Amino acid sequence: xxxxxxxxxxxxxxxxxxxxxxxxxxxxxxxxxxxxxxxxxxxxxxxxxxxxxxxxxxxxxxxxxxxxxxxxxxxxxxxxxxxxxxxxxxxxxxxxxxxxxxxxxxxxxxxxxxxxxxxxxxx
Numbered sequence: 001x002x003x004x005x006x007x008x009x010x011x012x013x014x015x016x017x018x019x020x021x022x023x024x025x026x027x028x029x030x031x032x033x034x035x036x037x038x039x040x041x042x043x044x045x046x047x048x049x050x051x052x053x054x055x056x057x058x059x060x061x062x063x064x065x066x067x068x069x070x071x072x073x074x075x076x077x078x079x080x081x082x083x084x085x086x087x088x089x090x091x092x093x094x095x096x097x098x099x100x101x102x103x104x105x106x107x108x109x110x111x112x113x114x115x116x117x118x119x120x121x122x123x
Contacts, residue, residue, distance in 0.1 A: 030060050034068040038078060042102035043110040047081050049099050051088045069100070077106040 037056055041048040050065055057065070072078045083099035102110060 030064060031068055031071075033057065034060070034065055035072065038069070038072055038100075039102075039106070039110045039113060042078065042100075042106055043114060047083065047099045047101050049085050050097055051085065054089065069098075072106075073100075076103055077109065079103050 034053070034057065037053045038048075041052055045052075050069060054065060069078070073080070078100045079102075081099045081101050084096040085099055086094040087097045088094075
């Protein structure tokens with residue numbers, strides 16, 4: 001038997017679908033920018049949160065930062081440390097967000113990126 005959704009559940013589902021459509025419309029450049037910011041913070045700090053990353057990025061709209069972070073987590077580039085910190089984003093009212101660290105795979109990518117920048121600067 002199929003469960004019937006309430007009006008509130010249908011509206012929430014519609015809002016979720018609209019948000020996912022907005023995230024999908026972001027350019028490859030926006031995703032690349034977030035990925036580079038994550039590698040930058042991971043290279044310089046043992047741990048980091050989206051609070052630090054968000055401060056350095058232009059407004060990319062709702063959901064993109066979280067979607068890219070989730071993608072980096074599922075591909076094994078970053079890992080959750082088990083720590084949580086309050087969000088500094090005003091509309092979240094201080095809800096808890098994850099603290100991340102680069103994995104071995106992420107550190108290798110960051111090291112290669114750093115080496116490429118160094119070679120370019122020397123040339």
